[in-house]
Amino acid sequence: MPDPLYQRYQSADRAYQAHAESCGCCTRDIPECAGGKRLRETFERLQDAYLARLKQRTR
């Protein structure tokens, strides 16, 4: 069954990685420009939400 939160988290990751590759300033882990920072923040927020939910499930 598809997990919408996981899919959003993965697509935010892909969006940031694609940006980092074409940007020239941002690296895979560290955003250096405003656009990269915004994408990275979105990714981190979704990652936190996803990981937090995983923890709840295993409890």
Ligand SMILES: [Zn+2]
């Ligand atoms: Zn950038």
